[in-house]
Amino acid sequence: MRKVILITVTLTGLATCVGLTLSSVSGCLSLWSGALWGLLNAWCMTRLIQGFVQGKRGLRLTGWVTLKFLGLYAIAGWLLLSLRVSVVGWLIGFTLSLIGLGLSAFPFLRAPFKVYSWLCLLGLAASSPLAQASEGSHAQAPHAPEIPNFITLIAHFSHGSTLEFLHTWENAIFAFLIVGIVGGAVALASKALALLPSRSQAAMEAIVEGLDDLVCGVLGKSEGRRYLPFLGTLFLFILSMNLAGLVPGFKSPTSRFEMTGALGLCVFAYVQWTGIRRLGAIGYLDHLLGQPRDIAGWILGPIILLPIHIIGELVKPLSLSLRLFGNIMGEDTLLAVFVTLGALCMAWSHLPIGIPLHLPFVFLAIIFSVVQALVFTSLSMIYIYMMLPHESHEEDHSVRGEPVEPRT
């Protein structure tokens, strides 16, 4: 069932991208509602059939039948008739869920679900220039100069509207391209794992070991291994996206706030989810209230510490994304300005050459790309570490400002 959900969600995400450039936001909401309704339908159907096959008759089965036939169709009727959800979009969404159901029967998705879930999440995050694409990107506000990449070249040489579509989604296209290249390289290297490693396997092992040291150094051995997939993928993804801006013809997707904002939101959602899952819902609220243990804690906790903690949690993804965005956009703009200068400084000779004045800044950009990827990952690690249960909590959050004495 999970496979069905994953495939359907990915397909719907992709369809939303197309739909947003061609129609409105409400059309895409209908797409999502159709897909989710289809998934619910499939789930109820499987439970129903399981009940029949196992020979259960009686009240529970009748309950399921009622739930499926009356409840689901009532929801569908409410959505389509009273909320006026677009029928076409809903039907397309429902078809996508059926396609997901059909595709899940194929055995080609052999990789473990974790890999696919992170890829889907990051892919959906990469398809995030939603607001910009749908609110009329035709009226472009003047923005900082940037080095052209192959999509702007295509858009420049063909003024047709079918290829303008590519230019609107150039961030997402580069992000998916980078995911494909990096994922493909890793998949190729890990195809035939042997005890005597080949060169690519040795390289991958070195990278994974380095990331393992980094993550387990902060989170500890067992916890670090649990969060290593997410944090390692985050580091490699951000690093490859940052460095892609230095490859001629490519552009860093992280040089736009949409991409880094999406990454920040991913980390925020994951950290909060980790907190709720590890601490429990009550423990999570306890953590937000500053662990009130005495009367002063219970009175002042909700008044002082709760707003501070909530604002702190909300500011974290904002600072992460702004830091990464500012650095990478600054590098790209710096490079673009110096490339322009270098091209212009030989303009008096009317020769089609220029001096590569931007060379020292390429080295600066390489260093800062790596550093910013490291900083993003380290901060995410620290946020996860702060969310996990640890003993030194009372010292940080006691309201009176003194460390709490351990009770003997």
Added chain:
Amino acid sequence: MEQHAVDWAKVVLGFGLPFGLALAAMASAAGLARAVTAAMEAMARQPEAATKIQGAMILGCAFIEALTIYVFVTVLMFGFGLLKI
């Protein structure tokens, strides 16, 4: 908006924005200098911990730098949003 008011806004912002950015750069330079000084002294005291200290220094420097980047992004937003329209 009245053209007069927009001209005045451009004059004031045209002076204020780069000045604010320079102020942020100065403050960040002071903070970075303190961080790097502390890191150098720690490395001199205990050379075998030099890699760990260097790693922590790079991390700390990136945080301090980020504050200047926030100011830079705001200045860019003002500049390309307000002053070039």
